[in-house]
Amino acid sequence: MMVDDRAGRPATSSGSEGHVLSTPTLLGDRYQLGEVIGSGGMADVYLAKDQLLGREVAVKVLRDPEPDPTDRARFMSEARTLAGLNHPHLVTLLDAGTSADRPFLVMELVRGTNLGEATRRGGPVPPQRMAEVGAQVAEALAYVHEAGVVHRDVKPGNVLLREDRRVLLADFGIARLVNDTAHHTRVGTTIGSPAYFSPEQVQGLTVTPASDVYSLGLVLLEALTGERAYGGTPTEAAMARLNRNPEIPSTLPAGWVTLLQAMTDPEPTRRPDAQHVLERLRALAGGDDAAATQLANATQVAGATQMMTSVPPAAARPEPTTSVPRAEEPAQKRKRPYWAIAVGIVLVAAVIVALVLLGDRGATVPDVPDDVPSQLRDPLQDLHDSVEEAGQ
Incomplete structure (x- = not known):
């Protein structure tokens, strides 16, 4: 779905990217597949040519020629989710179909890079630029949450940076409707990216829009510092957040510190919703750190995340009127690791x-x-x- 023109190669670097098909394949009598430009857990993304309209597109195809029913169901769920969404900061779904019993999705081709690659190459992102990027992601999340969808896999690799500075949120392969009772996951498996899991995802609890806000908080923190908040193996990364909160450097602007603390609060109902995050990031992008801090405090006083109706209410607890140092919270909340x-x-x-x-x-x-x-x-x-x- 993305090509990095500056490097002359795919924007990501896992799986079978860079491989050119020995025999070009035509899908749906229309899409001529070229090289692989991205790979995920169950699918490859190809650079392709739309023979009917004469344009380049990205085509996502299930890798297994005889796909598992669970993979097929999850793949088609992504198609249905994307079909119901239309926003300038989401990758656009253009078409979908099946060829030789293998489903495929046709999406707009994004030229640029992703946030993970940009950070690896260029180091920490300046706070004001990161506020611009984060605001666009938060706007996309506010839209999908309003539509009743939880992304569940917000990570740097899914934040696409176009050459015109527009930012897109990609990969709804494991997204879920808030009230959806269908589960497209094999028993005993975990889907998503553990390094960016919310505490409730680690514990197998209900995933809500607040979970996306937490993940975005970790993404923003990583881009600002150049380091992952929770490193190590997937298991170590997932479990670490149950023992400690992410370390947010005091050297960051005060508005950023307050915002990131709120977004990564262990208690889902105490996190700001995506719309509040958007407003605060816009203030930071405009260079108004004081306004961002005031918005942060106002959000904390106003109350918890505006949750979807399916989310059970949390036990009542007093709301702080000022920002409390997060370093004290683990000791207060847990007597033992x-x-x-x-x-x-x-x-x-x-x-x-x-x-x-x-x-x-x-x-x-x-x-x-x-x-x-x-x-x-x-x-x-x-x-x-x-x-x-x-x-x-």
Whole structure:
């Protein structure tokens, strides 16, 4: 979907990009495929020629000649999602079809690069330019959220930077309607990019528009600093945010610090919505750091993210009237690191199960730790009580 003209090669560098088909393939009797210019988990994107209109386009094709039903369903879900969206900061879907039983999407060809490549090549992005870029992404997110869609994979590689400085949000392959009950994910798999997951995505909780706001916060922070907030393996990156908040340098302008703290708040309902993020980024892009800070504080006082109707309300908690240093929050919210809680849960469960199997009536059943998450406490407590009764 994107070609980097400055480098004379595809804008991304994974998968089978750069490969030229030995025998050019015509899809739908119309689209002549050329080289691969992008690759994802299940599909390749080709530079192609629309034979009917004589223009270059990007064609996304499922890689597997006999696609898995789950992949096919997810692919077609992307087509339907894009078909219902029309915004200047979204990649435009032009056509869709099936050829030799393989579905394909035809999208506008974007010439330029993506935010990830731009940062790798040029280093940190200046705050004012990053505010311009971020505002356009936030505008796209505000639009899709209003349409009832959650992107779920906001990352630098999906932020496309056109040569005319227009920014586009791409790849709705795992997007989901807020009230959609259909799940196009294989059991036991995780979709998305762990480095940019929200805490609720890591925990397998409901993903909402606030999740996209969190991911965008990490994207903005990475572009401003040139470093990922959560590095390491995918698992390490995903779990790290359950132990600590991202480190936001105090050397950034005050408006940026306040905004990024709000966007990456661990509590989804305390994050600003995409529209508020857009307003604050526009203020920063205009060089008005004080106005951006005032907007940030006003948003915090006004309340939480404007959530979709399907999102359950969170427990009431007092709203701060001033920005509180985020470094203090992990210690206040967690007495023990997440991994320690997890180990405690496993050990308690293991001992309880062992007592059940061995029938040791004289043994003492360990108590369930106080800081076990609420959704796990009740089942463990029931098991604990049952074993105690059996041993009496």
